[in-house]
Amino acid sequence: MELSKERIDRNRKRWISAVLLLLTGMLLFFTLFSNTLQSVTLPKVRAEQAAIGGIAYKLEGSGVLLPVNQAELPNPAGWKVQQVLVKEGEAVQKGQKLIVYDSTIAERELADELAQLEKLTIALEGVQDQFKLSMVEGNESATRDVKRELATRNIDLSMQQRKIDGLREQLNRQRELAAPFGGIVKKVNAVEGLVSTGQPDVLITNRDLGYRLEIMANGELIDRLGLAVKQPIELRVAAEGEQPARTMEGTIDGIADESSRSASLAEGAGGAPAVIRQKQLRIHVSDLTLKGGEQVSVKLNRASAGKGWLIPNEAIHREGEKRFIFKVEQQRGALGNVFVARKIPIEASESTERETMIPADRLYEGELIILESSEPLQDGNRIRLQ
Missing domain, CATH: 2.40.30 (Elongation Factor Tu (Ef-tu); domain 3)
Structure with a gap:
């Protein structure tokens, strides 16, 4: 009886031990599973070590x-181009001829006005003869009329002469296109035998300036x-x-x-x-x-003359006028090490469009700086590294 009772006690203890081991194993399994599941849901971050040095x-x-200095030289009178004397890229001197225009119409107009001047001169001579005759005859009334006619003819003659001078000056100025300064012919739009299309005939640049x-x-x-x-x-x-x-x-x-x-x-x-x-x-x-x-x-x-930690600008965050970064902090846990985002206020000393230099006392060598996170971070948040 005693042996039977002792055997029963041993079996009971064996079962109790097995149950305890099973429960302990299940507890460890679910603990590890819950931590693994939790780690999957943590914000995923991309981090790298900061470099120390001077900013470039x-x-x-x-x-x-x-x-x-560049000049656009148009066709001054809109006449047909008779001859193009220069090419693109050619060096020219001040006053050098660039384009010669067909001035036939203007020359014909000038010839007509010269003929009109000659007619006025002949008519004036006739009035002068009348004036002399009235003076000889002593006809005061006729003399006054002829005198007024003579003054009118002189005015007409002066007006015609000014018109001719203007036409001659215009013809001399517009029959040729000359370089206003020494330079390089950049563009030639003029085409022989055609009238300009609205663009400048010649584009010239002043090389001396x-x-x-x-x-x-x-x-x-x-x-x-x-x-x-x-x-x-x-x-x-x-x-x-x-x-x-x-x-x-x-x-x-x-x-x-x-x-x-x-x-x-x-x-x-x-x-x-x-x-x-x-x-x-x-x-x-x-x-x-x-x-x-x-x-x-x-x-x-x-x-730069000074040196410090070089931080990519993408790692820097702002709160109003304040700036900060997140670094990766490693902490010991019951089931292993965990990673935590730690907020570090910074003051930039110098910066470029790509990176910012912060004082050397803000970080330690080898520490990781968080560049990117899958979720917004707060100080002390647990994270997982990419």
Whole structure:
């Protein structure tokens, strides 16, 4: 009996142990499953380590060289083009003939007016003879009438002479198109035998005054680079035809404020809307080998004097005037380490459109900065790394 009772107790204990082990296993399983399920629902973030160093300022821009002085020369009288004396790209001197026009109609009109002047002169001579005859006859009444007629004829003669002088001056001025200054013929629209269609017959640029390049850039970037008027700047002229690419020196001719623009999502801090102050950089280039229209680029690089943590602008968030970032903080848990988003207030020392430098005491080496999150974050939120 005692052996039977002892066997029953051992079996009971064995069953109790098995049940306890089963319950413990189930408890561990559901605990792990619930943590795994919870981790799947956590905000997913993309993070990277911040780099320490100086911020690099880069100004890159390009444009087309335009002449400082350019003249559009139209057909002065709308006459038919008789002869084109220049070609595009040709260098010309001041006063050089460019176009000769068919002035036949104007010359015919001038000849008619000269004939009219001759008729008036002959008529005046007749009135003068009448005046002399009235004086000889002593007819005072006839003399007064002839005297008035003589004055009228002289007025008509003077008017006709002025008209002829005007026509002759107009003919001399409009029968030819001449260069107002020495330069390069940029465009020729005139066609021999045809009347101009409304466009200028010749487009000429003044090579002696040089060329200009206009570039729009971030105003803060220009200030950081220390650019100023009369400062020399290196330019890169693109290759064209047989002419290889080359460098030349220009001079900053002016820096003007322009209207601001809204930053893109990549430029704005944390996607927040921002306004970027714009400036126009005007550069003067003087080189006799240029013809205008060349593609020119500017590339300036300069590093900041100070150093700090370089943070991509997409990682920076705003609350009014305050700015902050989220870093990844690792904490120990009962079932392993967990990751938490920790809010770090920052003060920017220097920045560009792509990155911002913050003081070196705000982070430690190796810490991860959150660049992007699947959900809005709050300080202390648990997260999962991408």
